[in-house]
Amino acid sequence: MSDQEGSLPAGEDLGRREAELRAARRANLAALRERGVDPFKATRFEVTAHASDLHERYADLSAETEPAPNEPFGLGGRLMAVRKMGKNAIWADIWDRSGRMQIYVREDAVGADALAIFDELDLGDIIGVNGSVFRSKKGDLTLRVRSFEVLSKSLVPLPDKWHGLVDVEKRYRQRYVDLIMNEDVRRIFIARSHILAEMRRFCDSKGFLECETPTMLHVAGGAAARPFRTHHNALDVPLDLRIATELNLKRLVVGGLERVYEIGRIFRNEGIDTTHNPEFTMLELYAAYWSVHEMMDFNEELFAHLVRHVLGGDDVVYGERKISFARPFKRIGYFEAMKTYGGLERTDLLDPAGAQSALGSLGLPASQTHGQALDKIFERVVEPNLIDPTFVSDYPVVISPLAKRKDGDPEIVDRYELFGANFELANAFTELNDPDDQRARFEAQIHERKKGNDEIPPPDWDFVNALEYGMPPTAGIGIGVDRLVMLLTNNQSIREVLLFPLQRPIE
RNA sequence: GCGCCUUUAGCUCAAUCGGUAGAGCAUCGGCCUUUUAAGCCGCUGGUUCCGGGUUCGAGUCCCGGAGGGCGCACCA
Numbered sequence: 058m059s060d061q062e063g064s065l066p067a068g069e070d071l072g073r074r075e076a077e078l079r080a081a082r083r084a085n086l087a088a089l090r091e092r093g094v095d096p097f098k099a100t101r102f103e104v105t106a107h108a109s110d111l112h113e114r115y116a117d118l119s120a121e122t123e124p125a126p127n128e129p130f131g132l133g134g135r136l137m138a139v140r141k142m143g144k145n146a147i148w149a150d151i152w153d154r155s156g157r158m159q160i161y162v163r164e165d166a167v168g169a170d171a172l173a174i175f176d177e178l179d180l181g182d183i184i185g186v187n188g189s190v191f192r193s194k195k196g197d198l199t200l201r202v203r204s205f206e207v208l209s210k211s212l213v214p215l216p217d218k219w220h221g222l223v224d225v226e227k228r229y230r231q232r233y234v235d236l237i238m239n240e241d242v243r244r245i246f247i248a249r250s251h252i253l254a255e256m257r258r259f260c261d262s263k264g265f266l267e268c269e270t271p272t273m274l275h276v277a278g279g280a281a282a283r284p285f286r287t288h289h290n291a292l293d294v295p296l297d298l299r300i301a302t303e304l305n306l307k308r309l310v311v312g313g314l315e316r317v318y319e320i321g322r323i324f325r326n327e328g329i330d331t332t333h334n335p336e337f338t339m340l341e342l343y344a345a346y347w348s349v350h351e352m353m354d355f356n357e358e359l360f361a362h363l364v365r366h367v368l369g370g371d372d373v374v375y376g377e378r379k380i381s382f383a384r385p386f387k388r389i390g391y392f393e394a395m396k397t398y399g400g401l402e403r404t405d406l407l408d409p410a411g412a413q414s415a416l417g418s419l420g421l422p423a424s425q426t427h428g429q430a431l432d433k434i435f436e437r438v439v440e441p442n443l444i445d446p447t448f449v450s451d452y453p454v455v456i457s458p459l460a461k462r463k464d465g466d467p468e469i470v471d472r473y474e475l476f477g478a479n480f481e482l483a484n485a486f487t488e489l490n491d492p493d494d495q496r497a498r499f500e501a502q503i504h505e506r507k508k509g510n511d512e513i514p515p516p517d518w519d520f521v522n523a524l525e526y527g528m529p530p531t532a533g534i535g536i537g538v539d540r541l542v543m544l545l546t547n548n549q550s551i552r553e554v555l556l557f558p559l560q561r562p563i564e
Numbered sequence: 565g566c567g568c569c570u571u572u573a574g575c576u577c578a579a580u581c582g583g584u585a586g587a588g589c590a591u592c593g594g595c596c597u598u599u600u601a602a603g604c605c606g607c608u609g610g611u612u613c614c615g616g617g618u619u620c621g622a623g624u625c626c627c628g629g630a631g632g633g634c635g636c637a638c639c640a
Binding site: 071072073074075076077078079081082120138140141142143144145146147148149150159161163164165179180193194195197199213214215216217218219220221222223224225226227229230238280281282283325327328330331332333422432474480481484512535537540550560561563 | 565571573574575576577588589590591592595596597598599600601602603608609610611630631632633634635637638639640
């Protein structure tokens, strides 16, 4: 590639202004090269501190104690602001992952040639600086630059240094620019990474094995959802992207791994809104010899731990609300909740016709199935009341095809869901391990499927076969990681916690 | 899929009733050795998302389309 104006990627349609701005940077690149500095030749830089390290370490350094301790540091970062003071001194801000550091470049410290090079830099260039810190008269901790290196050149103009990048579409399509400009966005994704790491650490500490099961399957099962279809050329077979990790993880429990989990990407071929993205991340975890009661304790401990770890206390601020995750969480039975919040009776709800009429009296449209009707009623009547974290337990079997029936009450399963801030945070149940019951439920689903419900997956007979070898009593849980991150980072849209949310292609 | 909102300079935003499209930042040229949205002086910068229509005249009004956001529906 030459650094001539016009050597832009084919098809890129630049306005005249942007072309000028880019050309100016190319000219500055050429000028640097003429001085013997090639920004793209650098292969490494010795980073010995991040900005936040220095801010912490020198929190007590005052402007009066200058000269500062003569300890040199090397910082790498992006040049984000430049304030030139005459011909011989430049103040500037560089940003690294941890935050901002002001730097001070003086001719009498770096020499005339180096200052001239610095003078040629553009906002957005990546530099490495060496020097020691002092506190400026205005109180800002500053690195007095003794030497610096140009580590990379930024050839496109950055957004407004004050307003940053605001346009939501551009933020998602060019997330790298968003991350450069918006510190709060950077913090969300750093927090997300910490949440994921802490979830793993927590699960590992309880004796769970992280397992990786295939994302491409011949039969995508374990949930009700339309899959994405793909194709393997060499085998010439159609494949589905998984819609859950459930069945494979339970195969591992059959295999004797006892405690397993996967933090996995799930794909569902459905619409996009503020709480749904076609690919999302779910934690699924299975514990042999546990019932749903042990799982509830585990769940409560995990969430309380994560909230403390990320937010430093028990309270989560979400939108207008403040929600406490102090243990114990509230608990309520499914039918108890329906009765309390909607005055609805168990016997009516368990009757398909009764459920439909309850739906009608709420002013909701008729549902295709009994289960769907119950979901709609619950969503309307109970969910809006679930703000503090609340375990709702004892679900009806009609809406829980993979859960074990409750002993002594065959219409109820050993299942709970955890709600908080008006959305579902976790779904757990005692897993069905009777192969005959499982087979019967798959057979029932075949009829559903034939009726045209294409969200019902075809049966996975090998899974029944696995159960026939014998699976210990097992509890399982699914946690929507993206929604948990939304909650812990106070974001109202899933796209704000996904680095690259799916967008329609341009043109 | 339906409804509402939105799209103007590289970025962030203006533009009265339909009457010559402006500003700040950035860029470019100057001045300034403790500034921090640095400051001061000067220059430059437009396919008003796209395509039609109405009109003497359209960023503005009408129709169609595209992208995005939100809500509803669908969906955990």
